[in-house]
Amino acid sequence: MPMDESVRKAVLAAVPSLRAFAISLCGNVDRADDLVQETLLRALANIDSFQPGTNMSAWLFTILRNHFRSEYRKRRREVEDSEGRYAETLKTQPEQHGQVEFREFREALAQLPTDQREALILVGASGFSYEEAAHICGCAVGTIKSRVNRARTRLAELMSIDGSTDFGPDEQTRAVLAGSGD
Amino acid sequence: MNERKPTGQQPMETTAQRQKKPHAKAAKLGREVQARLGQQLRAMYDEVVHQGVPDRFAELINRLNGNGNKDKH
Numbered sequence: 633m634p635m636d637e638s639v640r641k642a643v644l645a646a647v648p649s650l651r652a653f654a655i656s657l658c659g660n661v662d663r664a665d666d667l668v669q670e671t672l673l674r675a676l677a678n679i680d681s682f683q684p685g686t687n688m689s690a691w692l693f694t695i696l697r698n699h700f701r702s703e704y705r706k707r708r709r710e711v712e713d714s715e716g717r718y719a720e721t722l723k724t725q726p727e728q729h730g731q732v733e734f735r736e737f738r739e740a741l742a743q744l745p746t747d748q749r750e751a752l753i754l755v756g757a758s759g760f761s762y763e764e765a766a767h768i769c770g771c772a773v774g775t776i777k778s779r780v781n782r783a784r785t786r787l788a789e790l791m792s793i794d795g796s797t798d799f800g801p802d803e804q805t806r807a808v809l810a811g812s813g814d
Numbered sequence: 815m816n817e818r819k820p821t822g823q824q825p826m827e828t829t830a831q832r833q834k835k836p837h838a839k840a841a842k843l844g845r846e847v848q849a850r851l852g853q854q855l856r857a858m859y860d861e862v863v864h865q866g867v868p869d870r871f872a873e874l875i876n877r878l879n880g881n882g883n884k885d886k887h
């Protein structure tokens with residue numbers, strides 16, 4: 633199906649953040665990329681329903697989010713691979729974010745209820761407004777605000793519980809991580 | 815997507831300080847953790863964003879567009 637060049641470029645431009653959303657949401661790079669692929673196939677098959685002039689990212693995020701939610705219900709019994717293949721993708725993690733702390737963060741994020749996690753990512757990382765996030769999730773703006781607040785509180789609790797070593801890896805851990813190939 | 819820079823790191827309280835005042839500890843730790851959480855969320859996200867468009871997706875979009883293999887990025 634021929635696609636308007638500006639639409640094609642908008643879809644391409646949205647892919648990096650769409651992937652980041654998917655990986656943050658499901659915690660596994662392979663599964664996230666499958667999710668992105670299925671999202672793109674659906675989007676391109678229904679490109680006529682995209683209204684030119686509206687936000688392409690928000691449209692694609694909505695498709696991905698809805699697809700993830702229906703997949704999630706199907707796969708509920710499966711053990712979430714919260715470690716996943718992050719290490720492969722995130723090797724170049726900046727030094728000021730300690731690796732151990734970063735791993736703990738991802739584990740904590742994975743423990744959040746899905747509705748809280750998606751709200752937090754959309755508002756706190758994707759840069760959507762509360763209104764846009766509400767539109768993507770198909771709920772009220774107040775619901776999004778409440779979910780983001782609960783997500784932040786819960787994450788802080790999760791990160792504080794085992795915070796006896798404070799943040800950041802110790803030297804030995806840092807050395808092991810730095811020398812580790814995977 | 816928006817470009818964001820992590821803010822400066824705040825010094826942590828010592829364990830002894832925290833144990834003396836549990837409520838203040840909770841509030842202060844809460845703020846510190848919140849700031850770090852925000853940084854980490856964006857760091858995780860931006861790391862992926864900066865990887866750009868993997869070939870498989872560029873090819874997929876171009877293929878469905880009927881453009882074959884031209885203009886991959």
